[in-house]
Amino acid sequence: MSLTLEEISYQYESDKGAVYHNYLSIYEKYFDKYRNTLTNFLEIGLWKGDSIMMWREYFESGNLIGADILDLSHIQLPDTQMFVCDQSSRTDLEELVNKTYTNYDIIIDDGGHMMHQQQITLATMFKYLSPDGVFVIEDLHTCGNPSYTRAGDTETLNMLYTFIETGKVVSNCMTANEIAYLEKTMDTVTIEKGNVSEIAFITKKKK
Numbered sequence: 001m002s003l004t005l006e007e008i009s010y011q012y013e014s015d016k017g018a019v020y021h022n023y024l025s026i027y028e029k030y031f032d033k034y035r036n037t038l039t040n041f042l043e044i045g046l047w048k049g050d051s052i053m054m055w056r057e058y059f060e061s062g063n064l065i066g067a068d069i070l071d072l073s074h075i076q077l078p079d080t081q082m083f084v085c086d087q088s089s090r091t092d093l094e095e096l097v098n099k100t101y102t103n104y105d106i107i108i109d110d111g112g113h114m115m116h117q118q119q120i121t122l123a124t125m126f127k128y129l130s131p132d133g134v135f136v137i138e139d140l141h142t143c144g145n146p147s148y149t150r151a152g153d154t155e156t157l158n159m160l161y162t163f164i165e166t167g168k169v170v171s172n173c174m175t176a177n178e179i180a181y182l183e184k185t186m187d188t189v190t191i192e193k194g195n196v197s198e199i200a201f202i203t204k205k206k207k
């Protein structure tokens, strides 16, 4: 029988597990359907590589892409590639897509956790999420923390709750075209709670 994500996490000491964030049983609700069918997956924010190693063991198919402002190319895993990319730069994100895929089933933002980084990444990358795909923003407890917010920036949790309540996207970090695309294609936004933080799961409409 296959190991659960939580069981897999023990050997990689990922802080996504019950030892800290306790995100993994939540992740399984959204990712189980992709376990054997995954095509392309992107995680932004790799740190020592614990999570990408865990994902590689969990998904039995598919290509994994890891991106970080740091060079983690020394991490070698089957069907997995690492890229240097600054998620606050639309140019870097578009270059990443040019070098990899335009159709991701799953995109996880576990990068710098600053408001503008989260919103620029969502605005730039959502068009590369496949229909019915899942876009995840981790560690939303950074919202409201001045260290993670440039003066005047929209808080990501407020932006997501506004979408849940009104279907509108309000963000000072996005262009009008980006907002229009998100409003047209975002389906559900679910804010889940881990041990120390909220985590958002945003699904894309099927058509």
Ligand SMILES: C[S@@+](CC[C@H](N)C(=O)[O-])C[C@H]1O[C@@H](n2cnc3c(N)ncnc32)[C@H](O)[C@@H]1O
Binding pocket: 014, 015, 016, 044, 045, 046, 047, 048, 049, 050, 051, 052, 067, 068, 069, 070, 085, 086, 087, 088, 110, 111, 112, 113, 117
């Ligand atoms: C929370 S750690 C990632 C942890 C990893 N996903 C795990 O679960 O083991 C955050 C990572 O985001 C990266 N990071 C910070 N700012 C970034 C940026 N602007 N663009 C891309 N990655 C960034 C950091 O270098 C760090 O490796």
